[in-house]
Amino acid sequence: MRKIKYFEAIHEAHYQSMQADDNVIILGLGVPGPTGIFGTTKGLVDTFGKDRVLDMPSSEQGMTGVALGMTIAGYKPVMIHMRVDFSTLAMDQMVNQVAKWHFMYGGKMNAPIVFRMIIGRGWGQGPQHSQSLQAWFAHIPGFKVIMPTTAYDAKGMLISAIKDNSPVVIFEHRWLYNVDGIVPKDPYEVNLDKAKVMLEGNDITIVATSYMVLEALKAAELLSKHGIKSEVIDIRSIVPLDIDTIYTSVKKTRSLIVADTGTVNFGISAEIISRLIEMDHSLLNNLPKRIGLPFCPSPTSPSLAEKFFPRSKDIILAVCDILELDEKNVLVKESDSKHWHDVPDSSFTGPY
Amino acid sequence: MRKIKYFEAIHEAHYQSMQADDNVIILGLGVPGPTGIFGTTKGLVDTFGKDRVLDMPSSEQGMTGVALGMTIAGYKPVMIHMRVDFSTLAMDQMVNQVAKWHFMYGGKMNAPIVFRMIIGRGWGQGPQHSQSLQAWFAHIPGFKVIMPTTAYDAKGMLISAIKDNSPVVIFEHRWLYNVDGIVPKDPYEVNLDKAKVMLEGNDITIVATSYMVLEALKAAELLSKHGIKSEVIDIRSIVPLDIDTIYTSVKKTRSLIVADTGTVNFGISAEIISRLIEMDHSLLNNLPKRIGLPFCPSPTSPSLAEKFFPRSKDIILAVCDILELDEKNVLVKESDSKHWHDVPDSSFTGPY
Amino acid sequence: MVDLINLFESMLRIRMVEETIAEKYSEQEMRCPTHFCLGQEAIPVGVSIHLRKADYVYSGHRSHGHYLAKGGSLKAMISEIYGKQTGCALGRGGSQHLNDLDAGFIASAPILGGTIPIAVGSVYSINSNVNDRVSVVYFGDGATEEGVFHEALNFASVKKLPVIFVCENNLYSVHSSFDVRQPKDRNISDIGPAHKIPSFRGNGNDIEEVMEIAGNAINTARDGGGPFLLEFMTYRWLEHCGPNEDLHLSYRTKEEMDEWLANCPIRLFENKLREKNILSDKIRVEIEEKISDEINSAFEYAKNSPFPDPQTLFNYTYPKN
Amino acid sequence: MVDLINLFESMLRIRMVEETIAEKYSEQEMRCPTHFCLGQEAIPVGVSIHLRKADYVYSGHRSHGHYLAKGGSLKAMISEIYGKQTGCALGRGGSQHLNDLDAGFIASAPILGGTIPIAVGSVYSINSNVNDRVSVVYFGDGATEEGVFHEALNFASVKKLPVIFVCENNLYSVHSSFDVRQPKDRNISDIGPAHKIPSFRGNGNDIEEVMEIAGNAINTARDGGGPFLLEFMTYRWLEHCGPNEDLHLSYRTKEEMDEWLANCPIRLFENKLREKNILSDKIRVEIEEKISDEINSAFEYAKNSPFPDPQTLFNYTYPKN
Numbered sequence A, B: 001m002r003k004i005k006y007f008e009a010i011h012e013a014h015y016q017s018m019q020a021d022d023n024v025i026i027l028g029l030g031v032p033g034p035t036g037i038f039g040t041t042k043g044l045v046d047t048f049g050k051d052r053v054l055d056m057p058s059s060e061q062g063m064t065g066v067a068l069g070m071t072i073a074g075y076k077p078v079m080i081h082m083r084v085d086f087s088t089l090a091m092d093q094m095v096n097q098v099a100k101w102h103f104m105y106g107g108k109m110n111a112p113i114v115f116r117m118i119i120g121r122g123w124g125q126g127p128q129h130s131q132s133l134q135a136w137f138a139h140i141p142g143f144k145v146i147m148p149t150t151a152y153d154a155k156g157m158l159i160s161a162i163k164d165n166s167p168v169v170i171f172e173h174r175w176l177y178n179v180d181g182i183v184p185k186d187p188y189e190v191n192l193d194k195a196k197v198m199l200e201g202n203d204i205t206i207v208a209t210s211y212m213v214l215e216a217l218k219a220a221e222l223l224s225k226h227g228i229k230s231e232v233i234d235i236r237s238i239v240p241l242d243i244d245t246i247y248t249s250v251k252k253t254r255s256l257i258v259a260d261t262g263t264v265n266f267g268i269s270a271e272i273i274s275r276l277i278e279m280d281h282s283l284l285n286n287l288p289k290r291i292g293l294p295f296c297p298s299p300t301s302p303s304l305a306e307k308f309f310p311r312s313k314d315i316i317l318a319v320c321d322i323l324e325l326d327e328k329n330v331l332v333k334e335s336d337s338k339h340w341h342d343v344p345d346s347s348f349t350g351p352y
Numbered sequence C, D: 001m002v003d004l005i006n007l008f009e010s011m012l013r014i015r016m017v018e019e020t021i022a023e024k025y026s027e028q029e030m031r032c033p034t035h036f037c038l039g040q041e042a043i044p045v046g047v048s049i050h051l052r053k054a055d056y057v058y059s060g061h062r063s064h065g066h067y068l069a070k071g072g073s074l075k076a077m078i079s080e081i082y083g084k085q086t087g088c089a090l091g092r093g094g095s096q097h098l099n100d101l102d103a104g105f106i107a108s109a110p111i112l113g114g115t116i117p118i119a120v121g122s123v124y125s126i127n128s129n130v131n132d133r134v135s136v137v138y139f140g141d142g143a144t145e146e147g148v149f150h151e152a153l154n155f156a157s158v159k160k161l162p163v164i165f166v167c168e169n170n171l172y173s174v175h176s177s178f179d180v181r182q183p184k185d186r187n188i189s190d191i192g193p194a195h196k197i198p199s200f201r202g203n204g205n206d207i208e209e210v211m212e213i214a215g216n217a218i219n220t221a222r223d224g225g226g227p228f229l230l231e232f233m234t235y236r237w238l239e240h241c242g243p244n245e246d247l248h249l250s251y252r253t254k255e256e257m258d259e260w261l262a263n264c265p266i267r268l269f270e271n272k273l274r275e276k277n278i279l280s281d282k283i284r285v286e287i288e289e290k291i292s293d294e295i296n297s298a299f300e301y302a303k304n305s306p307f308p309d310p311q312t313l314f315n316y317t318y319p320k321n
């Protein structure tokens, strides 16, 4: 059973998709370049050439339109934004054209484009480089929106997304890139509409997206030492949302935490809680909690970022609060205040 | 007690704000033109000149940046988008610069810009001209987001918004423009952070935004003939959200409908329901319902639009469902299928 | 050789279709924003004469002429404006979202500048051998103020794609005159050279001039000569959106209007054809009758067509896999 | 008369500040993305020499030189990079969000093209009398690919605003060379004339040439002559972001790098000054020591400054009314 890293899984998905289908094109600034989008497109140009592994001007809006045009020529473009923040420049093309393309011509046109949106945190990315806008795309009919967490899903869901006839927006968290997992060599697909139970438990349901799944698992592990059995669900697919899997779990635990990488207010956690309550208004035995970015722009200074970006600690506190445990019994004292939590691991030394 | 129309109230707010403060500037394509943004800026150019009532190129992104620059020169710009859909072209400047401007320079800069976003429905506005994106702006820390419903609030909240040091995004529904209400002549302010109980009742709480408040009141009137007393709340302010006023009402009625002009999924209703449940997980005696745009782009054909845009009928059906009434007893049979509900009143004959 | 009568007929057909829409608009059965191109008919006809079926055409909000000149189905267009299931977009789009894939009219959409980069991308090719399909995109002077226009020019130039950017400069964007939006003395055709794109400017009401300029550009692009930017000066006769005149709004003068009315592209060409004895009263009447019949049956077809079934509202949010 | 030694000192100061940041970056106490301008020092210095305190300056991600040349506080900048409460943005922004209102350095921000229209708007005036403040905005060659750049040029031209658009063309956008992003043989200065903006191009490593071109533009703009677009050719020595060299990435050649290193703006100018006997070893050492002292005390200040109190995280989401 082969283990590779998340970024390698994406690379492999690209490679195999391009090999299987001559019409797959990858575009974005630096896509054929020496660092290849954090390694995910590195070297593809050598195999597939610079017309399919396409560098481009920094014209996010125009190049999104170009990608849409490419679909008319029969291509299946994968467009990459090194930060989701840059896609705000392309919002007209994405929302007014791409998302509605199939509908507004009565089903005659398709827009099979994959948008790879990289999100992240840490090392002072700051206000304009660390947003996590999945709620925006989820609000627009026409997009599928997915957030793979494991290397296995990163590969399988990207392959599925490229094959899909809809525009698919993928959110990839930088802090997952170096995490490894078991990934079969052969191409395979993972459905774009199913959540995944990562850990079973009866006491509380922790529903999470992307990197927050890892923090949830970390929290669950610590909690389990104190007899708390958490059920951790990786949402994976924001649109369509697999509410049934979540409902089944909460029906069992009657307790809910939703942990997301985005801003809490008007974010995706609200949709999840609402749908559950629309299914059963007395589903919960206690107050649910949402964990995500608080309501201010991302600060750069590590001292502020420390408070801004939620971690397993915050999930544990929330569980303690919900289940009325004494957090002091559960939380391990954090080692030392000079050690910032703004890097995924000690190998990371900046600058971005 | 003087009655004027909603659009006249906006006009008056502009006039009085510009008279009170020489630094107020209005900009947008056609702002000084003969139709003056559906009458709301008509003739202002004669009093205040074309440098303060400023026509502009169709460069939404650039002109948003220009407006932000104007604040550095001491001006207070009001920027108008004839459809909120056009603001998608300005999303980078709005979200990455304007919303974060105060924060990202440590409080040294302000961005006191008002964005007037016109939303609407009907007469085949279609996929690219009838979105209602308040959920997007509400998700971004830094904006205040308001949706005045009455002529009184349209004037008072616009005056407040112009005075406010934060960027304020106002959503104005075209179908409110010709509705009149009591509006004092003198300038006055209306707080940007308070919901308003429009009708008191004990049976069910209907929380609504903008034009949907009128549909809610219509529904409530009909329901009252059948002994159902609805409490109708005009949310008015999306950010900050006056959850306490809503909570107080639902605590009393234990039943909730949220009716919004935007897409339901991942929209503002979800935030409202979530916050209520976070305050009290057993608040509701029955399932809450969200009413808004269903999950597809806006269709143009009147036969589809008829089903797409929710009306009082849909609210009544929801109430019947929640309170287990027989809807056949409540609903008036609609007159005739040839009569489309795609105009606000019979004076409207297109073309936009 | 170009059949001159065909050209004339093609312009007159657009004119008569638009006049009929305008006339019937007050019946309130065409319930969608509708932008008329009366007075601007020469440009799409003069361009399309050089196009093949396989070539692509894109447009914005004012697209009827572009669609018809490229061979788009009249019945499907009128039905679309009536919001019917038989419309070219199954009623989902209305006047602002025409398409007819069989005719090579790919898409129109009303967001300014929106279709410009799409037109560029659609002739991108990973095969180095020259793609002899060209892509034409029409847009107004106002649309050139959108940054995406410049982004599209830049990329088309980098990749030397066979795109003909056609600006119909009618001096106004809604009610705003050119000089409040753009440097007074600049031509839009000045923008091409900044991106190393050959650019030409001509009288958009003179179909022969349009034909010549467009022909040169299209043929060169087809032979691998890369993109072109063409600016044609013209004038909109009716209000920005809708079937009425709008002189009462006073954003433009009666003198200006009269001058342009005198410059009617159809009358100018008709006079020439008559001078050359190519067109006679008899032929003109025959053409008119033929067009009238076609229009009548298109409207009848549209009016008799069914509306989309509301139950199908969700059918096209996502395509099937 | 310009004090040539001052110019030299100003360039050297930027150089030495950047070198010190680079040197200390590996200590991992400057925890934010940091873009160095080593090799590009002549442009901000040659431009700023013509600027008054009241003039406005804007920049993008690579802003240290622009900030320092305009007189931005070194202590506040270093503190900002260290994420400290004493930083010019109270630690909220980091290297990419410098500002110093007292010095007229209004804002830098890393979204490409983002500050360009802001610079334009900030010298808009409703008073017809000429505003003798000018606004300078620096950006790279890559930023000119953003549509907003063109939108900003257009509006500045329509309103004849005193904006100096300064493009530092260093041939690369991250690792992508010019020709994959823009028409190979176009100059960015070609774009100005399309918007009726006078434009000039020069050697950005020759401070005297920069000074001359910039002076002409700034003085004319100040006198009501409207906007200018200036393109200066230059080269980035270090990696796109961060303190290291990056020749091993092979997106550029050693030959190219060596050529530009030989073209060091500071060395070129130093040689001239020495030839003219304006600069001696002794003076140079004095200058260096003075700068060193200033840098040392700025770093000491920054390191000893407190971090922002986490309790103040929400302080600046909304301003007070």
Ligand SMILES: Cc1ncc(C[n+]2csc(CCOP(=O)(O)OP(=O)(O)O)c2C)c(N)n1
Binding pocket: B029, B058, B060, B082, B086, B089, C061, C062, C110, C111, C112, C139, C140, C141, C142, C143, C144, C170, C172, C173, C174, C236, C240
């Ligand atoms: C992005 C965007 N902004 C504004 C509008 C509103 N709008 C519709 S048509 C139009 C006028 C455009 O003028 P021009 O491009 O010259 O075309 P014309 O109507 O003159 O043919 C405007 C501003 C729009 N559709 N899209």
Ligand SMILES: Cc1ncc(C[n+]2csc(CCOP(=O)(O)OP(=O)(O)O)c2C)c(N)n1
Binding pocket: A029, A058, A060, A082, A086, A089, D061, D062, D110, D111, D112, D139, D140, D141, D142, D143, D144, D170, D172, D173, D174, D236, D240
């Ligand atoms: C809108 C946007 N797209 C992409 C980026 C990523 N990015 C940061 S710097 C940079 C290179 C810009 O090149 P250039 O403008 O030439 O400036 P240089 O770095 O060469 O000084 C890019 C693409 C960004 N910051 N903003």
Ligand SMILES: [Mg+2]
Binding pocket: C140, C141, C142, C168, C169, C170, C171, C172, C173, C174
């Ligand atoms: Mg026009």
Ligand SMILES: [Mg+2]
Binding pocket: D140, D141, D142, D168, D169, D170, D171, D172, D173, D174
């Ligand atoms: Mg560069």
